[in-house]
Amino acid sequence: MNIMTEQLPISIQVSDNLIVEISHIAAISNKLEAQLNFHTMTANWYGDEDNMLEINFFLLCVNELEHYEKSSDSDFNNEFLADDVMITLSLAKLVDCYVAITESELLLLQKTPKLLSGYLGKKLTKVLNLIAERYDLEKI
Template identity: 45%
Template sequence: MTEQLPIAIMPGNDLLEKFTQIKSVCNKLEAQFNFQTLTANWYGDENNILLINLYLETQQFVDEEITKAHQEEISYFADDVFSVYQKEHQQVKCFIAITPAELILLAQEKKLLPRYIQVKLHKVLNLIATKLTLPHI
């Protein structure tokens, strides 16, 4: 039985269809970010572990998600990134859009995808860290 890691990266179906390597890129980054946050002491209290779900989606999906009624605390980090914090569950759901312009660039230059996603998600995790007063990674 496998236990869920604190940080999960989930690319949307539209992105999975468009970029064949995105799932493996996300799996590698998931391992990397879980290790970095562990060494930065994000999980000091084992009974109270913060779970972070990073949803990598198209801009259209993120725009639709923004319009849904969320009862939790919402933070808008940018036009293409927002998060929903469920304090009672110690969980952050973060929706990150790959904009139409970014999709065009990444489709033309597929070799940019791994580094691009790494930089974007790293920035988002540090925004979450600032919001929750955790050390940056």
């Protein structure tokens, strides 16, 4: 039996610290990863396989974002899209997106866990649409 292990164009990784703060965020992130890959596919982001964009989301606590900013390799171009969103662009078609959950967001999501899925979906879609503008892709 052959199992397909090819990496999807969009991946979401959650920091251990954020998993401690919001226990079910990993499961929700897995579902969201599938949804975002589907939405970008239907928006024809992957029509040219040789020119395909790969996006890695890293969901973090807000204090972790500063660590990533300081430890980033100088060969890459860091850019803040918002106070809580930093992207790193490499020469290849690879975009690393560091998305922090702010203190106020964390309090809200801990108090009302059912908001997490919709909230994260909106936040990551907003970032994807900013990336879409940059790479002249259809917004989702």
